[in-house]
Amino acid sequence: xxxxxxxxxxxxxxxxxxxxxxxxxxxxxxxxxxxxxxxxxxxxxxxxxxxxxxxxxxxxxxxxxxxxxxxxxxxxxxxxxxxxxxxxxxxxxxxxxxxxxxxxxxxxxxxxxxxxxxxxxxxxxxxxxxxxxxxxxxxxxxxxxxxxxxxxxxxxxxxxxxxxxxxxxxxxxxxxxxxxxxxxxxxxxxxxxxxxxxxxxxxxxxxxxxxxxxxxxxxxxxxxxxxxxxxxxxxxxxxxxxxxxxxxxxxxxxxxxxxxxxxxxxxxxxxxxxxxxxxxxxxxxxxxxxxxxxxxxxxxxxxxxxxxxxxxxxxxxxxxxxxxxxxxxxxxxxxxxxxxxxxxxxxxxxxxxxxxxxxxxxxxxxxxxxxxxxxxxxxxxxxxxxxxxxxxxxxxxxxxxxxxxxxxxxxxxxxxx
Amino acid sequence: xxxxxxxxxxxxxxxxxxxxxxxxxxxxxxxxxxxxxxxxxxxxxxxxxxxxxxxxxxxxxxxxxxxxxxxxxxxxxxxxxxxxxxxxxxxxxxxxxxxxxxxxxxxxxxxxxxxxxxxxxxxxxxxxxxxxxxxxxxxxxxxxxxxxxxxxxxxxxxxxxxxxxxxxxxxxxxxxxxxxxxxxxxxxxxxxxxxxxxxxxxxxxxxxxxxxxxxxxxxxxxxxxxxxxxxxxxxxxxxxxxxxxxxxxxxxxxxxxxxxxxxxxxxxxxxxxxxxxxxxxxxxxxxxxxxxxxxxxxxxxxxxxxxxxxxxxxxxxxxxxxxxxxxxxxxxxxxxxxxxxxxxxxxxxxxxxxxxxxxxxxxxxxxxxxxxxxxxxxxxxxxxxxxxxxxxxxxxxxxxxxxxxxxxxxxxxxxxx
Numbered sequence: 001x002x003x004x005x006x007x008x009x010x011x012x013x014x015x016x017x018x019x020x021x022x023x024x025x026x027x028x029x030x031x032x033x034x035x036x037x038x039x040x041x042x043x044x045x046x047x048x049x050x051x052x053x054x055x056x057x058x059x060x061x062x063x064x065x066x067x068x069x070x071x072x073x074x075x076x077x078x079x080x081x082x083x084x085x086x087x088x089x090x091x092x093x094x095x096x097x098x099x100x101x102x103x104x105x106x107x108x109x110x111x112x113x114x115x116x117x118x119x120x121x122x123x124x125x126x127x128x129x130x131x132x133x134x135x136x137x138x139x140x141x142x143x144x145x146x147x148x149x150x151x152x153x154x155x156x157x158x159x160x161x162x163x164x165x166x167x168x169x170x171x172x173x174x175x176x177x178x179x180x181x182x183x184x185x186x187x188x189x190x191x192x193x194x195x196x197x198x199x200x201x202x203x204x205x206x207x208x209x210x211x212x213x214x215x216x217x218x219x220x221x222x223x224x225x226x227x228x229x230x231x232x233x234x235x236x237x238x239x240x241x242x243x244x245x246x247x248x249x250x251x252x253x254x255x256x257x258x259x260x261x262x263x264x265x266x267x268x269x270x271x272x273x274x275x276x277x278x279x280x281x282x283x284x285x286x287x288x289x290x291x292x293x294x295x296x297x298x299x300x301x302x303x304x305x306x307x308x309x310x311x312x313x314x315x316x317x318x319x320x321x322x323x324x325x326x327x328x329x330x331x332x333x334x335x336x337x338x339x340x341x342x343x344x345x346x347x348x349x350x351x352x353x354x355x356x357x358x359x360x361x362x363x364x365x366x367x368x369x370x371x372x373x374x375x376x377x378x379x380x381x382x383x384x385x386x387x388x389x390x391x392x393x394x395x396x397x398x399x400x401x402x403x404x405x406x407x408x409x410x411x412x413x414x415x416x417x
Numbered sequence: 418x419x420x421x422x423x424x425x426x427x428x429x430x431x432x433x434x435x436x437x438x439x440x441x442x443x444x445x446x447x448x449x450x451x452x453x454x455x456x457x458x459x460x461x462x463x464x465x466x467x468x469x470x471x472x473x474x475x476x477x478x479x480x481x482x483x484x485x486x487x488x489x490x491x492x493x494x495x496x497x498x499x500x501x502x503x504x505x506x507x508x509x510x511x512x513x514x515x516x517x518x519x520x521x522x523x524x525x526x527x528x529x530x531x532x533x534x535x536x537x538x539x540x541x542x543x544x545x546x547x548x549x550x551x552x553x554x555x556x557x558x559x560x561x562x563x564x565x566x567x568x569x570x571x572x573x574x575x576x577x578x579x580x581x582x583x584x585x586x587x588x589x590x591x592x593x594x595x596x597x598x599x600x601x602x603x604x605x606x607x608x609x610x611x612x613x614x615x616x617x618x619x620x621x622x623x624x625x626x627x628x629x630x631x632x633x634x635x636x637x638x639x640x641x642x643x644x645x646x647x648x649x650x651x652x653x654x655x656x657x658x659x660x661x662x663x664x665x666x667x668x669x670x671x672x673x674x675x676x677x678x679x680x681x682x683x684x685x686x687x688x689x690x691x692x693x694x695x696x697x698x699x700x701x702x703x704x705x706x707x708x709x710x711x712x713x714x715x716x717x718x719x720x721x722x723x724x725x726x727x728x729x730x731x732x733x734x735x736x737x738x739x740x741x742x743x744x745x746x747x748x749x750x751x752x753x754x755x756x757x758x759x760x761x762x763x764x765x766x767x768x769x770x771x772x773x774x775x776x777x778x779x780x781x782x783x784x785x786x787x788x789x790x791x792x793x794x795x796x797x798x799x800x801x802x803x804x805x806x807x808x809x810x811x812x813x814x815x816x817x818x819x820x821x822x823x824x825x826x827x828x829x830x831x832x833x834x
């Protein structure tokens with residue numbers, strides 16, 4: 001079957017290459033990863049020059065300092081991308097791992113083994129680092145990758161994909177395994193979302209709006225990586241020192257990421273004792289606090305919270321503060337406003353800890369720990385594929401294994417039913 | 418928040434009830450299952466009477482004997498539904514199982530535990546047994562269930578759901594956990610597919626057309642259970658006796674189910690030796706065979722195959738037969754036409770067996786065994802949730818564990834980053 005359609009041609013190339021990747025050895029994949037790392041280092045001038053075009057356009061379009069910073073690739077950043085690719089080499093290959101198996105009563109042996117998905121699609125915005133990231137993760141897990149990186153990073157992505165394709169081919173594997181569809185614009189993104197049969201799973205990375213669009217328009221299965229309206233609840237029995245440290249770390253350690261805390265809930269009995277200490281620390285660190293009436297009665301420095309406060313992922317030095325009458329009220333608040341990413345309770349009470357763990361329905365539920373620990377690296381997965389906030393397939397930090405499917409191998413000796 | 422919308426009210430009830438089911442004990446869920454089994458037995462006259470209305474309408478609408486048979490609930494069938502519910506009692510409860518866990522370098526303990534999805538939606542057609550089946554499986558796995566069973570079985574389903582709700586309530590749990598939305602008709606089915614936030618996963622059961630509609634229109638994550646264009650490949654070195662037995666069993670043991678074989682591929686070198694034996698056995702069992710030219714040259718009794726032959730799930734005593742020149746050609750044929758459910762090779766050759774297992778990309782890949790073994794019961798899962806032909810979340814036979822998600826529990830002692 002030949003298609004004149006250049007979009008379909010790219011998807012078919014990725015699919016064909018992915019098929020060959022599914023059964024190559026770990027050594028071959030690791031050699032390709034090393035070739036990619038070297039290729040990136042050798043192409044630094046080329047990459048930085050292409051990136052300068054994207055930056056110039058971004059500045060002309062006044063896209064803002066935050067976006068410009070995410071878009072920027074200087075020599076140091078390219079070197080750290082190459083270093084991240086090399087880190088994957090050391091990780092165990094998930095493909096071929098036997099998940100479970102048994103011998104049936106009739107002597108048939110069954111085993112469930114990890115296999116690649118096939119082709120992983122990714123839709124993201126203005127983050128050329130994701131191009132390298134997803135391509136390398138897909139390769140290590142035996143998958144092809146079709147990338148839609150957005151117009152803002154178009155020049156950078158084109159050069160990065162070319163470097164990656166050359167490196168894969170030079171290492172003896174099929175360079176078609178990684179494709180960019182940026183040249184097809186918005187229409188290409190739409191087609192990718194409906195490319196069932198060509199793409200096995202789609203990963204959106206970026207703003208809540210982008211993720212919502214992909215989720216609602218895709219017929220390809222999606223892994224939603226997510227927005228985090230993350231809560232820390234300071235229980236009646238919390239240790240004041242621990243509460244201050246955990247809340248401060250959860251809010252200020254890296255406020256722009258999804259596992260940073262957005263809302264602080266404090267039990268009424270603990271508030272007079274602990275809230276002033278927390279407020280002092282956070283205000284000192286430059287955090288803007290917006291409290292409900294009860295919180296402001298205790299800490300007068302707080303601004304006024306409105307309903308938007310509880311449903312906003314600030315990703316900045318801002319935090320909502322609410323006083324609750326009970327653990328139940330804290331759990332109800334979380335149930336209503338959380339994006340089900342991560343929540344943490346600070347408590348000295350055994351029953352409160354266990355109830356919080358059981359009743360809060362989020363990807364990661366914590367006792368006496370900073371929400372910043374929700375992270376593939378911290379969990380020991382090595383690679384950072386993203387943090388899933390959906391319930392199907394993967395929930396919470398995703399490692400390489402979450403980029404795989406399984407199949408059942410059945411070995412018989414002529415058995416029939 | 419109160420909604421006047423009766424559809425949303427039902428979904429909210431299911432959601433609230435599901436929340437309470439998530440943390441009840443296995444003993445409580447088993448008591449509810451026993452109450453359902455008893456409730457079904459006590460309501461036999463009521464169920465059979467309601468079913469008679471559906472059957473009368475079906476006959477008036479001339480829906481055909483096959484559909485009428487699937488629709489029919491007599492006393493024996495209701496008793497066997499009750500027996501199937503009781504079988505679930507003996508199965509281990511997946512909820513709370515620890516999938517994996519470790520202690521991080523900083524002393525934080527993490528564990529990944531199985532939790533219910535929340536609310537499972539099901540869309541199916543003219544199969545009132547599925548109503549009991551899904552409700553019971555959902556209950557055992559701590560989930561609520563919202564059921565759309567279709568107009569053809571409307572009366573039966575209404576009575577069955579009422580019996581189930583009463584039984585769950587009588588056992589002390591929340592009977593709202595199981596809801597039917599049949600009264601909202603086609604529009605209700607459409608709304609269920611877009612009920613993100615109310616329904617966590619949607620399982621379509623029925624025709625390929627129904628499944629395709631659900632897959633393309635749902636914004637709720639779907640688990641596709643599936644159509645099976647299942648292949649048996651008789652390799653050059655196959656044992657003739659074993660090949661005859663496996664092909665006959667795979668085709669004729671129960672032709673109407675998804676793991677029945679639809680296409681027979683025979684290696685050119687084995688065909689003169691083995692195909693006549695297989696053809697004799699199958700034709701004797703009443704199977705209509707449609708072969709390509711090479712197959713008809715060897716077995717003159719075969720009808721003529723066309724391209725439709727290879728892409729049709731007959732679900733009847735019909736089978737396509739094709740001669741291939743090599744294992745590669747067999748794998749290529751499978752790659753092109755298979756629905757990626759189950760394929761089996763019959764061979765005495767070690768390398769052929771291993772290549773088939775590695776290169777065929779289907780949920781279950783077999784050597785020297787009947788494809789009829791792709792089944793939750795045969796695999797030892799106890800319950801039959803369905804057979805997933807998708808790659809996300811679950812692939813192949815699904816047990817109760819496939820109706821669950823996980824969450825990470827993190828126990829710290831004040832750790833921060």
